[in-house]
Amino acid sequence: MSVDMAVDVGELNLRGPVVAASGTFGYGTEVPLLERRALGAIVSKGIFLRPRIGNPPPRIVETPSGMLNAIGLQGPGVEALIRDYCPQWAAWDFPVLVNINGESAVEYGELAARLDGVPGVAGFEINVSCPNVEQGGMYFGNDPRAAAEVTAAVRRRTRLPIWVKLTPMVSDIAVIARACESAGADGLSAVNTFVGMSIDLHTYRPRLAFRTGGLSGPAIRPMAVHLAHQAARAVRIPVIGVGGIVSADDALEFLVAGCSAVQVGTATFADPRAIARVHDGIAAHLEARGLSSLAELPRYLPRD
Amino acid sequence: MSVDMAVDVGELNLRGPVVAASGTFGYGTEVPLLERRALGAIVSKGIFLRPRIGNPPPRIVETPSGMLNAIGLQGPGVEALIRDYCPQWAAWDFPVLVNINGESAVEYGELAARLDGVPGVAGFEINVSCPNVEQGGMYFGNDPRAAAEVTAAVRRRTRLPIWVKLTPMVSDIAVIARACESAGADGLSAVNTFVGMSIDLHTYRPRLAFRTGGLSGPAIRPMAVHLAHQAARAVRIPVIGVGGIVSADDALEFLVAGCSAVQVGTATFADPRAIARVHDGIAAHLEARGLSSLAELPRYLPRD
Amino acid sequence: MLELTAIVAEVRHPTAHYRVIGFHAPAIAEPVRAGQFVNVLLRPGPLLRRPFSVYSAVGGVVEIIYRPVGEGTALLADLKEGDRVSLLGPLGRPFEFDPDWDSVALVSGGLGVAPMLLAARDARDAGLRVTWVHGARTVTELSPESAGDRSVIATDDGSAGHHGSAVAAVPDGVGGVLACGPNRMLAAVAARWPDAQVAVETYMGCGTGVCLGCAVPLRAGGYDRACKEGPVYRAADVDWEALPSHLHYAAGA
Amino acid sequence: MLELTAIVAEVRHPTAHYRVIGFHAPAIAEPVRAGQFVNVLLRPGPLLRRPFSVYSAVGGVVEIIYRPVGEGTALLADLKEGDRVSLLGPLGRPFEFDPDWDSVALVSGGLGVAPMLLAARDARDAGLRVTWVHGARTVTELSPESAGDRSVIATDDGSAGHHGSAVAAVPDGVGGVLACGPNRMLAAVAARWPDAQVAVETYMGCGTGVCLGCAVPLRAGGYDRACKEGPVYRAADVDWEALPSHLHYAAGA
Ligand SMILES: Cc1cc2nc3c(=O)[nH]c(=O)nc-3n(C[C@H](O)[C@H](O)[C@H](O)COP(=O)(O)OP(=O)(O)OC[C@H]3O[C@@H](n4cnc5c(N)ncnc54)[C@H](O)[C@@H]3O)c2cc1C
Ligand SMILES: Cc1cc2nc3c(=O)[nH]c(=O)nc-3n(C[C@H](O)[C@H](O)[C@H](O)COP(=O)(O)OP(=O)(O)OC[C@H]3O[C@@H](n4cnc5c(N)ncnc54)[C@H](O)[C@@H]3O)c2cc1C
Ligand SMILES: Cc1cc2nc3c(=O)[nH]c(=O)nc-3n(C[C@H](O)[C@H](O)[C@H](O)COP(=O)(O)O)c2cc1C
Ligand SMILES: Cc1cc2nc3c(=O)[nH]c(=O)nc-3n(C[C@H](O)[C@H](O)[C@H](O)COP(=O)(O)O)c2cc1C
Ligand code: FES
């Protein structure tokens, strides 16, 4: 394909616009990395400073064109991450961003400080939007002041690129987006999952042990496109669109709506080659329209 | 079926828990009313004081397990409603609630006053959550103070039952729910559509002429169940669950999650008999569990 | 308007690009008139029904003609004799035949031919002479089953019949004009014959008049429902500028 | 782990309630071992794949056995010879055979028989004597294809074999115990033979270890992934109280 798919997302130069979404690609080491030529970047599973066992099962439920998950940020903690995964990442020819989590702005900052400079860590995605933990998580993403505080705390401890992962559970995402931009974010990932619930009609209780979970998959795409578009209109930093992308056309909707790059999550579960498929489909679309680079794709982005 | 399906939603005694959702059943007069035995009530298409032409086309887009609509509250205005539809409603053996809309609290109040006492009008559903109009609509539903003000304005002008239709586009629906309860609402319909957008890859512009639309259908159900549950936990007045119900099991999820009744919307487009199917399926579920009335259905409703 | 479960009676491929599928549905076949449509439910399949003009209605079988372009039509193409689908119909207002006409021109572009077989039948029943005018991109496209009527073909590329638009190819002196095809063709029809009757297409949510999704902008202001007041309109009554014309699957028409 | 498109080679109905479908997939059939599973994509169909234990693997054909209970299995039941599906596999850790064993008991309940055909094959390859113990609700359910091995049946209603649970029906003195079935049966296995190997079921998002959706609670604390560290566990290692046991489709097992 002769189309130039490279894209600069702030300081990060990606060879393609399709990024693996946090929590849906593990640490990139679980599955043999087929077709890595198409991987723009990986965002690793959300990590805390300390190990976390996560939520009890059942943790997932399928829903119409979507799924609810309540994993609860199970993870080995930062020291195991540095020991077990970062050395592998350091050998790869595409960037890995670490999705960082904390119960306070201080914890986010410490996590960034600990990972800053570790070979293999190319940047951070600040998760202020996880619906599946009792402390922290979505709370920070709901409130512009808290989101900015967390962003600033991380900014002070690293010069690596920082993306902030926004929650959709707000009345006005533009306010949060601007708060994060002002606090020093280099990019915004829009969006995380929507809170949902499903009831088991045998037990008359929620199907998920955590009661609620985060909705992902094609069901949320129209909402995610809208929110990513609202965020992109509100800020000058790049927005990385995420939510329900299965096909190249889905990804193109986000890109036209003003995103610089996209993340593919849930689709990978059904199709481990989803990222390559989306990448190649975007290139084919551009080629069919006679465009020689992704940068030439028309955008629909009236400014506020 | 020997199961007692009657339910009291505040002052309104419904013969069954399944209600036709506003905007998806017209004025109840467009389609021959098959199987009306199963209709708990109808909520009529949203009306303003004055006629409205609505939004330009395209007004709808199909999405995975859902659809976006941006009708824009097209309607003939209250006088034509009273002349053309209320007399027909007065002859029916189930209640019709009017979904009322305005650009200010005063307008909502005037609409209620004009309709109060008109034969055929059994109550009101206050729409403070329409995403498809420039003025009013969702704005009132985003803000607890504005929602309460509209509710109180209607309360002052009528003794008929008032349901307030809540928007899902808020970080904490409980706050809005309590505000409407305090302002005199008799019930809460939860929820209206979620804002979404879809991009046309031929024109590189939004598919909907209004640019954004409201997402409905099974895609939103897990979120709607969660929001209806959050509302039901927050208030003592009945909650009417709405969002993505296609089957009896879907409706039962809302009922178990604390709703007194449910509304069926988009599902009617594919299946004009959806309401009867859902009604009968709920009765069959109760019977299979050896329950003799809907009131005996176990609920999962931990109070805040 | 009826909702019924119909059994697939037959499937045909009149041309390389078009397919015809017939449903055994006497309760619709009997009353249906030219320009009306059925709304087809595909399960498992997309959330909404898909509206299709009734192409023919003989012996209790309702036929529709389509081109597989998307999710719904792909599922339609998978149906086999004996399969069951739910149909809603007949829906919408049909073409009306003016008692003053002595002849009628049926002007179609691409899949706009769909309502014309019934229109010819109804016209003949009303004692009218029928002239078919069908526009296509190239000669490989469907030619209408014009059963001895006068028939004119126009092709974009001149590979058969008139070189150019179907509208330009219509002979002078026809009585009534009934048209169906891409919106830009119908706009041209409106310019030449304000009183022509045209069948338009819009996205539809319900097909039964309850959702207001199928808005057709009117010259007089406001919107009608294509599924209820339409899909047949007096050509000059439609605000063609405001009617979306980017119905992509019809682009090949 | 491979992702490949496989052609349906055959479909069978061994009993009234169960079905077997075989996919031509030599690249999975060759390496697969007892207790491993494949993850099946159904399109059009539900968002997620459906995991199934490999039932047999002969002549390059991977067979699975299932009962149509929901969306995925209904679509599976619609597949015909020659249809194509995408398979991921072989996935998960298989049963391990201890060199000290001289015999093995294969204890299954309902569809828990799924991995036992391969387990018997692998056991015989390892030179072990095999005792099948299968529990069912009534005699109409599947009896394993036990090919001359010693075989014990237990039924809930006493309509055949032992009256009561499969676990109670296992004779004393067996070497290793491999078990699969409803979680409450596996908990009973754990109580009688802490060292038994059991194959558990959970909801799965990916089947490949990336989503952490398939959490299995461990006695030692924390969670393992059924798709990666499992689905085969040492019986005593699982926290049976915390493992959801309301897998409704398995309730009939
Ligand atoms: C009154 C009426 C009569 C019709 N008669 C026929 C007919 O006789 N034969 C026929 O083939 N089709 C007819 N259509 C269109 C038909 O309903 C389907 O929309 C079309 O066949 C594509 O369906 P799909 O599910 O395969 O495509 P989709 O997967 O829905 O879409 C494929 C492409 O077509 C576009 N598209 C889909 N539906 C529509 C629509 N309703 N309007 C505009 N663009 C759309 C989509 O944007 C997309 O680009 C009619 C529509 C109406 C309203
Ligand atoms: C490792 C593993 C091996 C399996 N092996 C087999 C096998 O050999 N044969 C077989 O028939 N099935 C097996 N299953 C289960 C199978 O994956 C399907 O879940 C099951 O067949 C129902 O799928 P469905 O799409 O028809 O049902 P759905 O429509 O998804 O659901 C039907 C009902 O089953 C419940 N259910 C669905 N999936 C699961 C699940 N994974 N766990 C618990 N409950 C569920 C739902 O809550 C619902 O009540 C296995 C599962 C795992 C994890
Ligand atoms: C199983 C699962 C686990 C996830 N874990 C994380 C996480 O650890 N951190 C995070 O920021 N987002 C997490 N997400 C959210 C995804 O990164 C993504 O934002 C969301 O799923 C929407 O995209 P999708 O529809 O393409 O999946 C998770 C999603 C799923 C389905
Ligand atoms: C075409 C359409 C028009 C609607 N019009 C209204 C309206 O006028 N007033 C209102 O309160 N809600 C309106 N709604 C929202 C529905 O009443 C309902 O809240 C929503 O569609 C979610 O339910 P569902 O998924 O069952 O459709 C409309 C929905 C649709 C799809
Ligand atoms: S399609 Fe719903 S009103 Fe016409």
Ligand code: FES
């Ligand atoms: S199913 Fe995804 S990690 Fe096991």
